[in-house]
Amino acid sequence: MSDPVSDVIGDYRAFAAKQRQALLDRGIDIGPYDLSHLAVRVAEWDDYLRVRTLLERHAVLNSENVWNGRPISLIVLAEPLEVLDGKTVPLIELIPPVHQRVYKMGLEHLGVVIGPAFEQFIEDHKPVLTGQQFQGPHSNPDPVYILFEDFTHVKFYRLSLRASVELDAGPFKNGFRHVEGWAPQRLVTATGPTPLPR
DSSP: OOOHHHHHHOOHHHHHHHHHHHHHTTTOOOTTSEEEEEEEEOSSHHHHHHHHHHHHTTEEEEEEEEETTEEEEEEEEEEEEEETTTEEEEEEEEEOSOSSSOOOOEEEEEEEEOGGGHHHHHHHHGGGOOEEOOOOTTOSSOOEEEEOTTSOEEEEESSOHHHHHHHHHOSOOSBOOOOSSOOOOEEEETTEEEEOOO
């Protein structure tokens, strides 16, 4: 059977299964938890526009805002993706070209909702956590994550990414809205300005 979302972002079921196994290898079972989202990262701005357009054909709404100097689109799917023996993923986080360091292109991270036991989860799993992502003054609280050898991640949240964003900025509006007037930036280095990939 055809899977049009998989055709756009890749084999998300295999990706989720691989991330689950990598967590089990580190003593973390995500079986009891809901999933927040899958993140997809693209290398060029034109790819971002193309993938966003294709994903929106299978979505009901989005929220796109500038974060860390470039737009990021949170795309709410019409039909959540089924992964990991019946768990569902309701949202795709689409991230355009990189801004700071090495990232995995394509399916890049899985978001897991820990819920009220978030602080205890951190305490229990500190030895295998890579760090915490600080997302701004209103995040609640910032997600912790594990970075794997292949540069993919799993991020752990108290609330889903959508719920966290809505708590700060209000409910997602119906339909599709895109950041207006944004253009790919130029990266300034010690050797001078270098254009970012388009």
